[in-house]
Amino acid sequence: MQESRLFRMIYQLLEKGKIRAGDLAQQFEVSVRTIYRDVDALSAAGIPIYASPGRNGGIELDKNFILSKSLLSQEEKQQILQSLQGLASVNGFHYTQQLMIKLSALFQMRNPNWIEVDFNTWQSQNKEQELFDSLKEAICCKQVISFCYFSSQEKMTQRKAKPVRLVFKGQNWYLYAYCLLRQDFRFFKLSRLKKLKLAEETFEDDFSDLVIEKKLNLPPTVHLSLKFDRKLAFRVYDEFLEVKTDTEGDLYAELDIPDSALLDSYILSFGDAVEVLEPAFIRQRITEKLGKILKRYKS
Known part of the structure; x- marks a missing residue:
């Protein structure tokens, strides 16, 4: 147990620098006296560790020390x-x-070439890569950023934020940041984030240990029941885990999905090969939208 604690103490000091003995004692659930005994044990083993008294004192390693x-x-x-x-x-x-x-x-080990992942679309990713790299730089350098953001409510707002982390969720990249406009933490979808600027202004907040507890601010979900023409079987089997077929070869699938502005677009992306069976209000909404589309084309 002591050996494990000694190694963990070294890792903590390497990562955070000087730490008060009381804080280490609280973290490892031992007494302050035990911590000082650990310091003596590490020093005897040749580890350049020092304990300094006073208000600004604490335990630290020599700045040139590295782990073997x-x-x-x-x-x-x-x-x-x-x-x-x-x-x-x-x-x-x-x-x-x-x-x-x-x-x-x-x-002295061979590099394990065990996985290959590509999140890119078939389109050019130069601008997306530049955005990703700029946000990564802002997070690492603690730079305040400003940008235009297009919300799902079809509104564009000018934002200023302290970037915290890049998050990949649901096949999309998001920026998790402290929004200075809303005075709260927010998720921003990278594809809706435009005109990014890194300010010279920096911030002191340490978000490295921040646990992201908030969920994405998504609207309530609806349970969809859909019927597909068999000509679209290739896409249906790509996107749905459970698919049933009838004697005519048509396919049936169900899913729970947020009822957002993107839902209707998703359904219509299947063209004339899909029919919404349930719920009735979504079916009615799609019918009305198709009527507007038809009217636009007739005009």
Whole structure:
């Protein structure tokens, strides 16, 4: 138990720098006296660790101290390389490949080429990549950002925010940030975020340990029951987990989906090969929309 605590103490000091003995004691659920005994044990083992008294005192490691690679087990080294391989496959982490090469040489292990992921569409991703990289820079450098945002309520607002994290959820990238306009944390979908500017203004808030507890602000969901023409079977089987067929070969599927402005567009994207069976109010809404479309084309 003590050996595990000693290693965890070193990792904490490497990450955060100087830490008060009381804070370490509270974190590891031991007494302050035990922490100082741990400091003595680490010092005796040759670790350059120091305890300074006073109001601004605390426990810290020598700034030039680094962990030896021998402190990582073979399994831990493998897990690090496997994790980096996954990151290298994700859009926005294209610099990770060089890091993997260096760590492979340091660990004297072959790089595990175990996964390939591509979140890109068939369209050019240059602008999306630039946006992603700029937001990553703003988060790492704690720079305030400003941008125009188009909400699902068809409104455009000018926002200023402290960026916290990039989040991939539901096949889309989001920025989680503290919005200075709303004075609260918000999710912003990257595809609706335009005219991004990184300000010279920085912020001191430390969001590195922030746990994102809020869910995406989505409207209430509805349970859809849909009927599809068999000519669209390729797409239906791509998008729905459970699909039933009748004797005519038509397909039936159900799903729970937020009742947002995008719902009607999603249904209409199936063209004349879909029919909404339930709920009745969605069926009526689609009927009215089709009437407006027909009227527009007739005019």
